[in-house]
Structures are given as C-alpha cells and as structure tokens.
Amino acid sequence: MTTSPRDAARAPRSSPPARYPGPGTPPAEAARNPGMPLTLDWVRDARVNRSAVERRAATLAGRRTVKKQWQAAWLLRAITLMDLTTLQGDDTPDRVRRLCAKARQPVRPDLLEALGAGELPVRVAAVCVYHAFVETARKALEGSGIRVAAVSTGFPAGLSPMSTRLAEVRASVAAGADEIDAVITRAHALAGDWSALYDEVAAFREACGEAHLKVILGTGELGTLRQVLRASLVAMMAGADFIKTSTGKEPVNATIPVGLVMVRAIRAYQERTGHAVGFKAAGGIRAAKDALLWLALMKDELGPRWLRPELFRFGASGLLTDIERQLEHHATGRYSAAYRHPVP
Numbered sequence: 001m002t003t004s005p006r007d008a009a010r011a012p013r014s015s016p017p018a019r020y021p022g023p024g025t026p027p028a029e030a031a032r033n034p035g036m037p038l039t040l041d042w043v044r045d046a047r048v049n050r051s052a053v054e055r056r057a058a059t060l061a062g063r064r065t066v067k068k069q070w071q072a073a074w075l076l077r078a079i080t081l082m083d084l085t086t087l088q089g090d091d092t093p094d095r096v097r098r099l100c101a102k103a104r105q106p107v108r109p110d111l112l113e114a115l116g117a118g119e120l121p122v123r124v125a126a127v128c129v130y131h132a133f134v135e136t137a138r139k140a141l142e143g144s145g146i147r148v149a150a151v152s153t154g155f156p157a158g159l160s161p162m163s164t165r166l167a168e169v170r171a172s173v174a175a176g177a178d179e180i181d182a183v184i185t186r187a188h189a190l191a192g193d194w195s196a197l198y199d200e201v202a203a204f205r206e207a208c209g210e211a212h213l214k215v216i217l218g219t220g221e222l223g224t225l226r227q228v229l230r231a232s233l234v235a236m237m238a239g240a241d242f243i244k245t246s247t248g249k250e251p252v253n254a255t256i257p258v259g260l261v262m263v264r265a266i267r268a269y270q271e272r273t274g275h276a277v278g279f280k281a282a283g284g285i286r287a288a289k290d291a292l293l294w295l296a297l298m299k300d301e302l303g304p305r306w307l308r309p310e311l312f313r314f315g316a317s318g319l320l321t322d323i324e325r326q327l328e329h330h331a332t333g334r335y336s337a338a339y340r341h342p343v344p
Helices: 005-010 040-045 050-063 068-080 093-104 109-114 131-140 162-175 186-190 194-208 225-237 256-273 288-302 319-332
Strands: 082-085 126-130 147-151 179-183 212-216 242-244 278-282 312-316
Touching: 040 194, 040 225, 050 256, 050 288, 068 082, 068 288, 068 319, 082 093, 082 278, 082 319, 093 126, 093 131, 109 319, 126 131, 131 147, 131 162, 162 179, 162 194, 179 194, 186 194, 186 225, 194 212, 194 225, 212 278, 225 242, 225 256, 242 256, 242 312, 256 278, 256 288, 278 288, 288 312, 288 319, 312 319
Parallel strands: 082 126, 082 312, 126 147, 147 179, 179 212, 212 242, 242 278, 278 312
Antiparallel strands: none
C-alpha cells in the first residue's frame, strides 16, 4: 500500500521525518521567554570553534536525506512554518491582500488532493509586512488563524531614533500585529556594548506587550560567528521570543554555519533557564532542498519540538514557489512552470 504525504507526516518512524504532528495541526501558542538578568561572564566567555562548526554544517546534507512521500511530507511541514513576506519599496495594499490570499491557500487544492492531503488545512504560519500594511493584512487574514508579523523598528538598518522605533512597535501592535520582527543596532554588538544591546531588546520586548518579539541579528554584518553567538545570548537574556538571522537585505543572509551557532545558543539557553526560544531563518532561502536542510538541522540540534511554528519559522517569499513545484513533481512526475504557482 502506498503511503501518502499526509500519512507520512503523521506516521511514527525511526528516521526522518521526525515524530511531529501533521501539517494540518493547528499551531499552539508558545510560552513567552521571560528573559533573565544580563550575565556578562557568560557572554564574554562564549566561544565558537569555527572549523568544527563548518565541518558539521558541511556534513549535514549528506547525513540527512528524505525521498518520495517522506520528502513531500517534510515540504508540507515547511509551508506551515513560513512567514510569507513582502518587504519591497513598491508594496501596495492590493499586493498585501493577494499575499494574504496565497497564505490562506498556499498550495493549489487539486495538488493537495493528488497528494492525499486535501482535507488538511495547510497554511503558512504568518504574513510579514511593513507597519503601513499591518491593518490591511489583519483584515485580509481575519478568521484564518494566520498571524500578522510587522518589521517595525527602523527596518532594515535599525538606525532610527530609539523613541521612533519604540513608537512604531506600539503602533504596529495597536494596528493588529501579533508578532514584531525587530532589528538590533548592529553597532552595539560590533563594539561589544552588550549592556546597550540588552537594554535595546528589553525595551522592544516591553513595547511589544502581548505580541511576540522576533529579534533580527543581521548576522551578515556581525563579522564573526563568536559575535553571532554573543548577540544571540544577549537577545534571549533580554526576552526575545525568537532570534532571527537576517533582514534579507544584507549581502550575506541565512547560512547553515550561522544557523548552527544560533540554535546551539538556544539549546544552551534552554539548558540554563528552562525556557524555549524560537529560531527564524530568513534571507536567501529559495530552494526546497534548502528548506529540507534547515528542517534537518532543527531536528538534529533541538529535537522534534522545534519543527512547529511556535518555535521555528522560515522568512520566505520565493521559497514557496519552489516547494509547490517539487510537490507537483511528486504528484505527477513532472516539474511545472513557476507561473502555475504565483506568489505576489
């Protein structure tokens, strides 16, 4: 008997995919990270063995492969972990509404039926927009269970006056944002001013109120993996609910070595405090095979619990198109043109 991707996503199995709920399982609300006092000794003593990190990252793809219906199941899971994003200078309300329609139905119904997953409510985790479009997105997603995320802190440079950035956070929350993607002042990390970075993130957290805080480190501009590790620890100490790699605007965005350092920081923080912090990989992730690699990284390093939207996200725009093409190939044996799976 042939196993469908729907059953593959739910079936117990000792090798990938992991034992996690199927793609149609409604997301749970993650417990907030309350933070902790800034512990400078921990930050200053943090070290990264770069060669070991790079070796581990290089072997990940060869050690974790999934095929056939198992691959389709992982790709359906990847869709439910997406923050479907539009952050362009020419964004319009109509584009945001089209994106929200795609978020509600990210895969064509006929394709889901062909995969044996027609009854599963496959949808993305969130739609991420500029502050100006938060209310538009909220209205377009009403009743869907899809969250609205806003980049509301002088994105992407994070160099606006602090009062302006905090006011924008509060305004986005008031407009209906469920999550705030806040970019740090990279100069604090580059100068080693960890107290300033801690105070900045703590202020963002306070301004967010009930909205969850995803802290964007801008790792491509931090210089070294050690700086990435230290910035990750400080952001979590200050109360970040997620730590996020990039704005997507840096020359270098999400890479596996950077992700490995960040998720190991999350693991160390959980071991020390008991609090689980989420991770968001964003910037340059456009191929389905890359999504599978990130899923394998999360499962290996943090376990199946992190394969859910309350603890792991992709910041994605072009990724969804390639995943749909791979799913159509699984269902029909043919690759379709990208225009058959448009994302605004």
